[in-house]
Amino acid sequence: MAKTSRYGSTYTLAFEQPVIELDKQIQLLKDRSNSAAYADELAGLETNRKRLLEKLYQELTPWDVVMVARHPQRPQTSDYIQMMCHDFCELHGDRCFGDDPAIITGFGRIGPHKIMIIGHQKGRTTQEKIACHFGCAHPEGYRKALQKMKLAEKFGLPILTLIDTPGAYPGLKAEERGQAEAIAVNLREMSRLRTPIVCVVIGEGGSGGALGIGVGDRVAMLRFAWYSVISPEGCAAILWKESNEQTNIAAASALALTSLDNLSNGLIDDVIPEPPTGAHRDPQAAAKQLQMWIVDRIRELKRFKPETLVQRRYEKLRKIGEVALAGTPPSH
């Protein structure tokens, strides 16, 4: 995890250390009894601070991006629903086993569109986080999501999924109840749902647990989200034999997990801009950008007939992959 220290009410990420020095100076000036006399200096320092932060965020390493994506104050699915959506009607039942709070589902209106919203939820308070397993869903979460997506299909509602998970939950009960089967069925069914699907990785896009609600007509990532086949720590532990700060950094770079990497590799369709210093510093602005993208994409997709949507979705997936012809057949 990132070395985080509390300064005021904001967590500071490791790469933000240079800003802390400025913060200290600003605080010193503010604490003076005659601080009004230093108004000009204060304003100057504040401007420098803003510039410095923006510069830092322009030069993030992939590992830094992972840290931003996991920032404790980064907006989550429930926050975006609150900011973008009027009249959200949460639906809880998976009709099978139980309600998994790690995936939120329900009807909502975004802009002019009535839609079905599905999203991972990590939880903010310790209690919430434990209930949500830090955003790691169980099979019943994936089954609830599919049940609600089929509901949307039945009534011709477009589907929005918000992805934010380190991965599907790796536990005893999750295995017993068929974690792999639940995700596999979602992949198959999402690929043939006869209604528009738009997906956005808003924070962490960890492997199959992310993809389990991530098959769509349009897939985007927020600028500082990550999306990959495995978490950098998991990859480091396996391929570098050990997960530590150095190997995590190396794995994050190797995995090409940033939004820009995924876009240039043709694995997602769009990158949605975030406020220059991260969604956690200005959630409202982030929500506005996200909402614009969603409203536009759904408007475009609504023009297609359901069978055209399914055909295009299939063709899009069908093209992904890079292979070569080796010249000689293997010895057989």
Next chain:
Amino acid sequence: MLLIGATNRMTQVPSQSSTDRTDLRSARAKKGVPEGLWIRCGQCATMLFRKLVENNLCVCPDCQHHFRISGEQRVQQLTDPGSFEPFNATMAPVDPLGFVDLRPYPERIAKAQRATGQNDAVQTGQAYIKARRVVLACMDFNFLGGSMGSVVGEKITQAVVVAGEHDLPLVIVSCSGGARMMESGFSLMQMAKTASALARFDDQDGLFISVLTDPTTGGVTASFAMLGDVILAEPKALVGFAGPRVIKQTIHQELPEGFQRAEFLLECGFVDRVVHRSELRTEISRIIDYAGK
């Protein structure tokens, strides 16, 4: 042989060098049945005469432990002699991300190719099983842990498509640690690609028999392997989403005996039948007949 269309973004790469004697020996050593005249059973620890085990489908005659076998051996065991016609045998992996961990990915590929004599971790093709024509895919754990990258995803997908076009039963024998990390997002998307091909196959009323062997985990289980119309598993095969080590780390306790084994999955309702290796051909043909394919 059925014709397979050209795939997307194919490029020519230099051909691999032919396997020499040393490589063949090391290949055999890696195929689960270790080298030598005598071998020790991984389960009951009995010393067994190698030939005896090999003539017994690589199953221990004493305790019925199923040794892990290569894709090539699997094809031989399952199909009618000489009936296997491979698809895309020359399709090989590339390194789309320039991935380097402790070693560069191309080096790992080359080593695996030398060791197995295969271009990647799956063999697909058309074959006959007890005179029933099928499309068959057999994964090979010896090739980078049977991991699924672009080649495995593409070959499986094309196999599904061919099975759909010709209304042939599809049999996939899985043996894999999951998605291949060195192709990152490309590997991840193969899960969605294979699943979407199977959705079409399902729409065409195609029959898919999924055979789970030791081990089948991660992104392979969470995509095509769990989507069989009928799911068979070999005795005691490890099958799951997360690996036992990861689960142990998460829950901080010992895992129960037999957890994530084929019999456990049967009990939980995720496998239809646990089938001894010697019965696989019979069981597969029986299901094909019931489905009328």
